[in-house]
Amino acid sequence: MSFTFTLNPALDAVALSKAFSVGGHISIPEFLEQDCATKLHQSLVDRQDWAWAINAGGHVYDLGREAREAMTVEQRVELDNRINLAARDGFQFRFSSLRVPDPVSKRKPEQDVLHAFAEFMRSEPVLDFIRKVTGKSAILFADAQGTAYHPGDFLTGHDDDIEGKNRELAYVMGLTPEWRVEWGGLLLFHRADGKISGLVPRFNCLNLFALPVLHSVSQVTPFAGGVRYAITGWMRTEFPA
16 A cells, blocks of 8 residues: 655745745645645544553653543543643644654655655655745754544644754644634734734644744633644654664
8 A cells, every 4th residue: 555645836935935935934825736645534434543642751752542541430530631731831732643753764655655754754855845945954854643633632832943853843644624713723923012813723734833832732611623633743953762
């Protein structure tokens, strides 16, 4: 089995670069050819190996299906209470994740569509396009993870500036066909003056932003009519060890 992706040939890197230069971030609609985006979205919907990604005490924990199903109702309530308490004043997140290995040698693009998309994002035509749009000529590598935000999921404010990761840009490849702003799950940029700007999840739309910048994902509401699907990652200036 093979998975291929095609960059939308109608995209104008020069025009997009002018927009990026204004605020250091940009949304690029119709990033992929439509059929590619549709198949990529369906592959996320069909996956059964999602894990809860939760942070605590400076560590990230992935709780797979077996671990979740083994929890009692009381244990789930206690976990939710701890997560919500930690989010009140600190950095906290909860969402579902499908991780792609950083080392290229461990990726299996012929077997896993997410691995294939990560390889697509680090391919020279895509990197060259993104360099032209952002002016970040030093980027050499892209990592990736599938993300799914269900009601109650969120990601509090952070700037992605982690020593040794060599991150220049963050990206969010939106794969949510229908979404209302009232459902939450907005990508929010926090300004020093207290003002914010936000992006509503969109389908086949690549959001790119320069790092470091304080940002968050607002909590998905209990009445949301779907799941916020995306592939997220960073453009980096060095290959992982």
